[in-house]
Amino acid sequence: MFVDTHAHLYHQQFAGDREAMLQRALDAGVTKLFLPNVDHESIAGMDALAQEHPATCFPLMGLHPCSVGEVNDEAMLEVERLLRTGGYCAVGEIGIDLYWDKTWLVQQQDVFRQHVRWAKELDLPIVIHCRNSFAETIAIVEEENAGNLRGVFHCFTGSPEEAARIVALKDFYLGIGGVITFPRGGLFETMQKVGVEHCVLETDAPYLAPVPFRGKRNESSYIPHIAAKLAEAAGVRVEEVAHITTTNALALFRR
Numbered sequence: 001m002f003v004d005t006h007a008h009l010y011h012q013q014f015a016g017d018r019e020a021m022l023q024r025a026l027d028a029g030v031t032k033l034f035l036p037n038v039d040h041e042s043i044a045g046m047d048a049l050a051q052e053h054p055a056t057c058f059p060l061m062g063l064h065p066c067s068v069g070e071v072n073d074e075a076m077l078e079v080e081r082l083l084r085t086g087g088y089c090a091v092g093e094i095g096i097d098l099y100w101d102k103t104w105l106v107q108q109q110d111v112f113r114q115h116v117r118w119a120k121e122l123d124l125p126i127v128i129h130c131r132n133s134f135a136e137t138i139a140i141v142e143e144e145n146a147g148n149l150r151g152v153f154h155c156f157t158g159s160p161e162e163a164a165r166i167v168a169l170k171d172f173y174l175g176i177g178g179v180i181t182f183p184r185g186g187l188f189e190t191m192q193k194v195g196v197e198h199c200v201l202e203t204d205a206p207y208l209a210p211v212p213f214r215g216k217r218n219e220s221s222y223i224p225h226i227a228a229k230l231a232e233a234a235g236v237r238v239e240e241v242a243h244i245t246t247t248n249a250l251a252l253f254r255r
Contacts, residue, residue: 002030002227002242003249004220006093006127006154006175006202009035009057010045013206013217022053025220029242033220034253036060036093036127036154039067040075043082058255061088062115065097065108065129072111083118089253091119092127093154099132109140116144119151125252126151127175134162145169150252152200155208157185160193167198173248175202178210178218181229191233196241200249201226 004025014021025033035046037060050059061082063075083091094115096108119126130137130153141149150171156163157179166172176199179185191199201223203209209218210225224238227245231238 001246002028002201002223003032003034003246004030004203004205004223005034005152005200005249005252006036006177007033007205007220008038008042008207009033009205009220010042010049011206014219018049021219021221022056025223026056028221028224030220030223031056032249032255033057034060034090034127034249036064036090037062038064038093040078047087058089058253059087060090060092060127062092062094062127063111064093065095065112066100068104068108068111070104070107072107076111076114079115080118083122083124088124089255090125090127090151091115091122092125093129094126095129095154096133096137097129097131098136105136109136112137113140113144116140116149120144120146120148123148128153129155131155134158138162138165141169141172152252154202155179155204157187158190160190163190163194163198171252173198173200173252175200176226176230176245177202177204178208178214178222178226180226180233181211182214183211188229188233191230192235196230196234196236196244198248199230199241199245200252201230201241201245
């Protein structure tokens with residue numbers, strides 16, 4: 001059994017074959033799918049998918065850092081209101097993104113910190129988007145963590161040293177996706193040193209499809225390809241990767 005801990009399956013790219021795509025995931029042994037929110041516009045589709053497939057699809061709630069601007073009060077009020085309904089299994093997708101634009105770094109830091117505090121209060125895990133911002137992001141997690149915080153660094157592509165810093169937080173995991181299959185991605189070599197013990201699997205569908213589907217639409221049924229490459233890097237059987245990563249995901253999300 002596999003878990004896809006990060007998939008935007010409500011995305012418009014799945015409008016034409018969403019049910020068939022979900023069935024392909026189940027047929028591939030991917031039995032639980034976690035759906036991170038992006039912004040106000042993504043909530044309705046995400047919630048509808050989770051309501052239609054309550055045993056398979058589990059929604060998260062948060063404001064993506066790329067959706068953070070100069071003023072975020074209204075968006076954050078909505079996030080808080082929805083989180084307090086108890087209908088979401090994690091706070092996410094949240095974090096800091098300095099790849100596209102650094103204009104709103106201070107706002108991203110403030111919004112991220114507020115999300116983290118809600119997660120602590122509500123005893124929910126955090127799903128962290130961290131692009132070109134590892135130092136800025138983990139600094140806030142380390143400052144806010146008092147032993148009552150858990151989460152995953154989504155789409156981990158960092159160094160062994162960065163992986164060690166995440167693992168040292170305790171109850172934090174590395175989200176391993178399609179980048180591990182990229183010949184020059186660097187993640188395969190990192191995971192040869194890091195191993196699988198603190199990993200969960202993800203697709204980030206419809207983005208970052210693994211080899212041999214690179215450049216095409218990603219979907220949750222491709223998780224076994226990611227698992228196989230992680231098993232190769234770690235020098236273990238794919239069944240062991242499935243067991244460890246699924247156990248980690250279920251412990252993280254308590255589902």
